[in-house]
Structures are given as structure tokens and as C-alpha cells.
């Protein structure tokens with residue numbers, strides 16, 4: 001806290017800045033309105049101002065010139081309008097809270113101290129020179145996040161600047177009024193951060209610019225390498241840092257980077273709405289957001305039915321331990337492994353020599369070009385040409401063949417028959433097209449005439465030029481063309497490759513697999529895996545674990561698609577992606593840098609990838625020299641008590657450090673039978689609501705359990721209860737009943753684990769799911785259990801919770 005004198009000065013400065021902001025708004029408003037009207041006017045009267053005359057060549061040129069002049073004028077006004085509007089918005093955004101921080105910096109050799117006020121965007125005084133507010137993303141503002149008072153420096157394009165930071169101050173300003181001023185010394189913003197973190201959960205994530213921590217700042221501003229990997233504990237601010245990083249990149253590269261050149265892969269569609277307000281709050285447009293599943297569905301196409309990751313996890317959590325279940329688990333792990341990735345690469349090499357599978361091209365129930373002919377042609381190409389390039393050659397060859405065959409086919413008997421049997425409507429349609437093409441007849445007639453006159457031939461009788469014959473030929477041509485059009489289309493779409501067959505043949509048994517891929521180390525239950533996979537494929541369905549490898553193999557054969565526009569790819573919950581998926585992203589976005597954020601402690605899927613440490617295969621994706629690794633160990637979401645408890649659930653999570661915010665210990669409630677659970681949980685819900693918590697999650701293990709619990713709690717008359725399923729589009733405040741895997745990435749004031757008994761959570765593989773569920777709690781955590789506690793609580797010292 002500062003003294004009275006300081007406070008007064010700060011309030012005075014705030015008043016001055018507010019006045020200047022208001023003055024700027026008043027100045028900009030008519031300018032914005034004026035430019036908007038001008039642009040609208042130009043748009044409305046566009047054609048009045050243009051002289052359109054196409055009589056002669058000169059007139060035509062004149063017209064083109066006049067249109068482009070008018071266009072240039074319009075786009076100039078629109079550009080000015082957009083710029084002014086942006087300024088107007090930015091000043092308006094500043095008005096209620098112009099800045100949140102200040103540093104006083106004395107640059108070495110300059111001999112004076114500059115006061116640098118920091119806000120969500122820059123604001124320059126009317127002289128155009130003095131910065132009244134610096135954007136938090138400017139190089140100089142980085143000192144605010146990186147240093148306490150004392151020696152400090154920052155990097156500029158011209159080199160490093162060093163000096164003394166004499167003061168560091170933080171503000172809370174609301175509605176133009178100074179509410180709090182903190183002078184910070186050792187660490188930035190503990191007091192402010194305390195206040196921010198003590199607040200309630202929101203159905204939408206907030207920006208953290210006022211309290212970004214040094215290690216988070218390193219993530220936000222890291223702009224050196226192709227790959228940035230962040231391993232961070234639950235609640236350490238990975239997603240927050242990622243979003244501020246997007247804002248930073250958009251600012252730093254504003255001349256050449258647009259929001260739609262950045263893609264964020266989110267864990268589920270609901271998450272999109274959760275994070276969607278952060279960037280607009282910072283005055284930036286949202287980046288593109290998608291899920292990997294959306295990409296898979298798009299890449300594989302409509303022909304196959306894809307399981308989604310949530311159905312996969314439901315299977316893993318629900319099924320009993322049968323042999324089929326064990327086989328599926330082994331398959332999930334193996335099909336995400338690097339060994340399988342390598343096997344598929346080897347398989348593609350093998351296919352370069354033998355074993356390709358094609359579909360015959362068929363017309364009216366007969367083969368036009370047989371699969372054998374296609375295969376023979378394919379293996380005729382020089383084997384040194386890459387597989388995908390040979391496929392392109394084959395595609396060209398097929399299209400050429402089709403042209404020849406189409407011509408031949410016109411004389412076939414079936415064509416004559418079809419013409420005879422054309423019904424009235426079909427005939428009328430064709431006749432119309434013919435009439436439209438009549439000009440061609442006219443042209444050929446005139447041409448014929450001229451040719452004859454020139455060669456001094458006697459002009460033939462009109463009857464010599466046989467229209468009837470021409471018409472019949474045209475009909476044949478059109479009819480055959482109609483039959484051939486879908487064939488061409490499917491060749492262009494590479495449908496002549498039997499991709500399903502190619503993937504299926506991988507599962508013809510251990511020996512065949514080894515011969516094709518060179519892989520001899522397969523999971524124990526490989527034969528059962530083969531059966532399961534083939535059975536599923538025979539229904540034109542794909543397990544989730546097969547979807548990415550399937551698409552990977554498809555693209556190895558057909559050549560991969562690319563998106564060269566995208567410059568930055570962000571992967572949140574990065575531990576849940578397999579190496580296949582990373583390989584994909586790398587190939588799909590060849591010109592993009594990648595930021596992967598995740599936490600191995602929350603790896604709820606079997607195909608998890610380690611992000612950090614020597615074993616991380618992710619480092620190999622772009623190579624060590626192109627990769628930066630950052631680790632976040634401080635957790636901001638939950639109270640000290642909740643973090644101490646949740647970290648005891650994980651093995652080897654000692655290094656997680658809670659931010660120093662106190663609260664109540666987690667509460668463990670045990671009842672005797674599951675019949676009593678609902679009423680105890682309902683009691684807890686009522687108590688938490690009475691304490692003022694209005695974002696509460698009752699977290700269950702599976703979707704089925706969620707629906708059941710939802711019914712039970714409704715029967716207990718719990719108010720404003722909402723069931724969340726994978727189809728739920730957005731998060732809303734209130735009491736949610738939600739399966740753990742859908743609560744990923746989000747947070748709640750209070751969390752109730754519905755049944756933390758050993759009947760529900762017992763497999764070791766469910767430990768991280770359980771941990772993820774508990775770490776969603778910000779202020780309160782309650783665990784209920786009917787009967788024995790889950791074994792995951794075994795390491796939790798009884799001083800870490802309260803038992804009732």
C-alpha cells in the first residue's frame with residue numbers, strides 16, 4: 001500500500017489520463033461516423049460514379065479504369081474507417097481501467113527516470129510522442145513481468161537495454177476510480193494475484209495480463225524456435241499463457257500475422273466457448289479453434305464411421321476385464337506408439353514394391369479397367385519414384401484411359417438402347433442442352449460452307465450435312481459423358497485406391513505383418529487385436545486409435561494435404577495426443593511454429609505422449625536445436641490445501657508448488673451404501689451454495705454415471721442442475737453434473753467427487769483421471785464414497801483432509 005501523497009498523485013494522473021481518453025473518444029467519434037458514411041455512400045453510389053461504356057475498345061478501357069479508381073477510393077475509405085474504428089475501440093476499452101501497472105526505469109547512461117504505465121493497449125498523448133500508456137506487449141513492458149525493483153533489462157530489436165527499475169506498482173482501477181495501489185518489491189503482484197485468485201470461477205476464462213508471472217511471460221514471449229513445449233502442473237496457467245501468447249504474437253507481428261493464421265487445437269468443442277472471450281477482451285480477434293477429431297472426420301471423409309475419443313475412453317472405463325478388453329487396451333497403446341508409426345512407414349516402402357490394392361473402375365456392372373490392370377500399370381513406374389508421386393502418375397494415366405474409353409463407349413450397343421429408352425423428361429433435358437449447343441452446329445455449318453467454297457468444290461446439298469446424325473452422335477456423347485463423369489470424379493478423389501483394404505491387410509496375422517512392416521515386436525494379444533480391427537473395418541468403422549494411423553497411411557500413399565497459410569499451431573492438453581497426431585500436424589502445417597502445452601499428470605488417454613524430459617519423443621519432431629522446453633510448477637487455480645491433497649494422489653508430483661492462498665482442507669465423506677450418496681451430495685450442494693459458491697461441479701467417472709447421478713439429484717430437488725454431455729455446446733454457471741474427462745481444462749469454485757470409492761476408481765490407469773477431476777476445484781473440494789475409499793488416497797496423509 002502506498003502513502004496518501006502517492007495515492008493523491010496517482011488519482012490526479014488517472015483523472016488526467018481519463019480526460020485525455022475521453023477527449024480522444026470525442027474526437028474519434030465523428031471521424032469514425034464520417035468515414036463510415038463516406039464508405040457507405042461510395043458503396044451505394046458506386047455505379048453512378050462510374051462511366052460504363054463498352055462501345056469501343058477505348059470506351060471499354062475507360063470503363064475498367066473508372067471502376068478501379070472507384071474501387072481504390074472505396075477501399076481507402078474503408079481502410080481509414082477500420083483504423084479509426086480500431087483506435088476508437090481501443091480507447092474505449094482503456095477508459096474504465098486505463099492501466100494496471102507502472103515501472104519507473106532509469107536507463108543506464110540516460111540520466112533520468114521514465115514512468116512507464118502499462119495497460120491492455122498503448123495510448124499516446126496528442127503530441128504523438130509521449131506514451132501515456134504502454135501496451136503490455138511492448139518490449140519495455142516485459143520488465144514489469146520479469147523483474148522486481150533493482151537492475152533490470154529488456155531486449156529490443158536494436159539490442160539489450162539495461163538500467164535500474166526504481167519502482168514497481170500495481171493498480172486496481174474500476175470505472176475510472178482508483179481502488180487499490182500496491183508497491184511490489186520481491187515478487188510481482190502477490191497481493192493483486194491473491195485478490196484475483198480468490199474470486200469465483202467464471203463460465204469463461206479471463207485474461208491475466210495484469211498478473212502474468214515471470215515463467216509465464218517466458219512462454220508468452222518465446223519467439224525463437226519452431227517448437228515450444230510447456231509441461232505445467234494442473235492450474236499452472238498453461239491455457240492462460242497460451243492465449244496471452246496468441247495476443248502477443250498478433251501484436252508483435254501485426255504487419256504480417258492475422259488471427260486466422262493461428263490454429264488452436266482444443267480438447268473438446270465446449271472448451272472453445274470457455275476460452276473464446278479472452279482475446280476479444282484484449283482487443284484481438286480469436287484464432288481458429290478446432291478439435292483433432294474434426295480434422296480426422298474431414299480427412300477420412302464420409303465413407304467411414306469414426307469413433308470419437310470420448311467413446312473410446314468410455315469403453316476403457318466401463319468394460320470388464322475380459323480378453324477382448326485387454327486386447328483393446330494393448331491395441332490402443334500400440335497403435336499410438338512410435339513403433340507403429342515406424343511400421344506404417346516401412347509398410348509404405350513395402351507397398352512401393354508390392355501389395356498395393358486397387359478398386360477396379362466399373363461401368364454398368366462390368367470392369368472398365370480392372371484392379372489388376374491398375375496394379376500392373378502402377379508397378380510399371382520407376383520404383384525410385386516416391387510412392388505418392390507414382391500414385392499421381394497413375395491417376396493421370398487413369399484419366400487418360402477414361403478419355404479413350406469414353407470415346408469407344410459411344411458406339412456400344414447399350415448406348416443406343418439407353419437412347420431409345422430415354423423417358424420424356426430425360427429427353428427434354430438433353431434436348432434443351434442440345435438446343436443450347438445449337439450454336440456449335442451453326443458454326444460447323446458455316447465452317448463447312450467456307451471450306452468448300454475455298455476449295456472450289458460444288459456446294460453440297462443441305463441434306464449432306466446430316467443434322468439427325470449429328471444429333472444422335474451428340475446424344476450418345478452426352479449420355480456416355482454422364483456415365484463417365486462420376487468415374488472421373490472418383491479418380492480425382494483417389495477412390496481407385498483401396499485404402500480400407502490396405503489398412504485391413506496389416507491385420508492378416510503376425511507373420512504377414514512382420515513381412516510387410518519389418519516389425520516383429522507386436523503386443524501379446526496381436527491375433528485378437530487383428531480380429532477386432534478387421535471386424536470393425538468390415539463395417540466401415542474405425543476405432544479412435546485407428547483413425548489417425550489410418551489417415552497417416554492414406555496420406556503416405558496418396559500424398560498429404562497441407563495448409564501453408566497457417567503460421568502458428570497451439571495444442572492444448574498436448575499429453576493426450578499421440579506421436580502420429582504430432583507427425584500429422586507437422587506435415588499439415590509445414591510453415592507453422594508449434595506450441596504444445598500439457599501435463600503428463602493429467603494424461604487420461606492411453607495414448608499419452610510425454611512432453612518433457614529426455615524421453616519426450618516430441619523433441620525429435622523438429623529436433624533439439626529447434627525446440628524450447630519450459631516447465632511450470634506453480635499452481636494458481638486451487639488453494640494451498642487442495643494442491644497439497646491433490647499432489648499426494650499422483651506418484652512423483654513432489655515438485656508442484658501451490659500459490660500461497662489458503663482455504664479449507666478437502667472434505668472426505670463416507671457413507672455406507674450407494675443409496676445414501678445422493679442425499680449426502682445434495683446436502684453438500686446446498687451448503688456450498690449457501691456459502692456463496694455458484695459454480696459447482698459434481699464430477700463422475702463416466703457419462704453413464706453422470707446421467708444416473710443427475711436423475712438421483714433431481715429426485716433430491718437440487719435446484720438449477722445441469723447435465724453435461726459431449727454434445728453440450730457451452731459451459732454455463734450453476735451446478736453441473738459432468739464426467740471427469742469433459743471437465744478437462746476448466747475449473748469450478750467447488751468440486752464434489754460423487755463416488756470416490758474403490759468400487760468406482762480402482763484401476764491404476766484411472767489414477768490420473770481421478771487427479772484431473774480433483775484438480776478442477778478452486779476453493780473447495782469434497783469427496784464422497786459409498787464404502788471403501790479408492791486406493792489412490794493411500795498416500796494422502798490424514799493431515800491433508802478432514803474426514804467426516
Ligand SMILES: Nc1ncnc2c1ncn2[C@@H]1O[C@H](COP(=O)(O)OP(=O)(O)OP(=O)(O)O)[C@@H](O)[C@H]1O
Nearest residue numbers: 208211212213234235236237238239240636637745
Ligand atoms: N498469472 C496469473 N494471474 C492470474 N491468474 C492466473 C495466472 N495464472 C493462472 N491463473 C489462473 O489459474 C487458473 C488456471 O489457469 P489455466 O486454466 O490456464 O491453467 P492450466 O495449466 O491450463 O490448467 P489445467 O492443466 O489444469 O487445465 C485460471 O483461473 C487462471 O486464470
